[in-house]
Amino acid sequence: MAKVIESISEWNEIYNREIKGKKSLGFVPTMGALHKGHISLIKRSVKENDITVCSIFVNPTQFNDKNDLKNYPITLDADSILLENEGCDYIFLPTKEMIYPDNYRYIVTETTFSKTLCGAHREGHFDGVLTVVLKLLNIVRCNNAYFGEKDWQQYNLIKDMAKALFLDCNIIPCLLIREPDGLAYSSRNTLLTPENRLKAPQLYRVISSNKPLDVMKEDLRNLGFRVDYLEEVEGRILVAAYLGNVRLIDNVQR
Ligand code: AMP
Numbered sequence: 001m002a003k004v005i006e007s008i009s010e011w012n013e014i015y016n017r018e019i020k021g022k023k024s025l026g027f028v029p030t031m032g033a034l035h036k037g038h039i040s041l042i043k044r045s046v047k048e049n050d051i052t053v054c055s056i057f058v059n060p061t062q063f064n065d066k067n068d069l070k071n072y073p074i075t076l077d078a079d080s081i082l083l084e085n086e087g088c089d090y091i092f093l094p095t096k097e098m099i100y101p102d103n104y105r106y107i108v109t110e111t112t113f114s115k116t117l118c119g120a121h122r123e124g125h126f127d128g129v130l131t132v133v134l135k136l137l138n139i140v141r142c143n144n145a146y147f148g149e150k151d152w153q154q155y156n157l158i159k160d161m162a163k164a165l166f167l168d169c170n171i172i173p174c175l176l177i178r179e180p181d182g183l184a185y186s187s188r189n190t191l192l193t194p195e196n197r198l199k200a201p202q203l204y205r206v207i208s209s210n211k212p213l214d215v216m217k218e219d220l221r222n223l224g225f226r227v228d229y230l231e232e233v234e235g236r237i238l239v240a241a242y243l244g245n246v247r248l249i250d251n252v253q254r
Helices: 008-019 036-048 066-071 076-086 125-140 149-164 187-191 194-199 202-207 213-223
Strands: 003-005 025-030 051-056 090-092 144-148 170-174 226-233 236-243 246-253
Touching: 003 008, 008 090, 008 125, 025 036, 025 125, 036 051, 036 076, 036 144, 036 170, 051 076, 051 125, 076 090, 125 149, 144 149, 149 170, 149 236, 149 246, 187 246, 202 213, 202 236, 202 246, 213 226, 213 236
Parallel strands: 003 090, 025 051, 025 144, 051 090, 144 170
Antiparallel strands: 226 236, 236 246
8 A cells, every 4th residue: 555645754754664774765756647657667666676655746946837837737646546556655745835944945056957958948947846856855865766758858957966966866767658649748748638639749750850950840830839949969859849838848869
C-alpha cells in the first residue's frame, strides 16, 4: 500500500526509523496528473531502489503565467491508484506553506543556460524549478532522483546544480516516452482541444524531419503552431510551441 505523507516531520520519522543506513531510496518529483512518462520514471526507481517516493506538488514559483498555474490539471485519486499499482511506497504531498516557510526569500539561480530556451521567455521559471528541486532533495534525502529527458534543459540544469552544490544524490536521466501517435506524454496534453490534439503529433514529425531549422519553423507555423523557440543544442533539436494556449515542448537527437 502506498503511504501518503502529508508533513515533513512524518517523513523524517519514517526516514530515520526505516530507511537511513538500511535501504536505498529512489525519488521521483512530479506535479501530478500522472501519465506513462511519469510512470516510466517510477518503474525505473522501483526497479533500482529498495524504496520509492513520488512527490506531487504543483510548484507555484515555476509558473510565470498565473493562468497556466490555475488551469494545471489535478487528478490526485487517479494518480494514487497508478502509483499504488507500480509499487511506489510513499506519496509525498507537501503544501506551499511547507515548501516555502521563507516565502521564497531564498532562491537558487543559474545564470547562463537557464536564461535560454524555456527560460528565455518565462522569467524566473528555472529559479522556481531549481529551488523546489533542491528543497525536495534536502527533505527526501534519496540516493537516486529520476528526471525525464522530455524536459532536457531542466534535467541538465538539475544535474549541474547537484554537481555545483555537492548534493549527495545521483541525478538519473530517463528516456522521453511518447503516445502511440508520437506526441510526447505531458500533463498539459489533456488541455488540448480535440482538433489541436490531432494536430499535436506533427510537432515530433517536424523536428524529426532533418530539415534546416528555419524550414522546420516555417512548417510548424503553416500547421498552426506558434513557435516559442526551435534550436539545436549539443546535437539535439529542442522546441517549444503553442497550440491555442497550450504550450508543448519536445526534443529529438539530430
Ligand atoms: P512534471 O510532472 O511535468 O513536473 O514531470 C515530472 C517528471 O516527469 C519530470 O522529470 C519530467 O521530465 C518527467 N516527464 C514528463 N513527461 C515525460 C515523458 N513524456 N517522458 C519521460 N519523462 C517525462
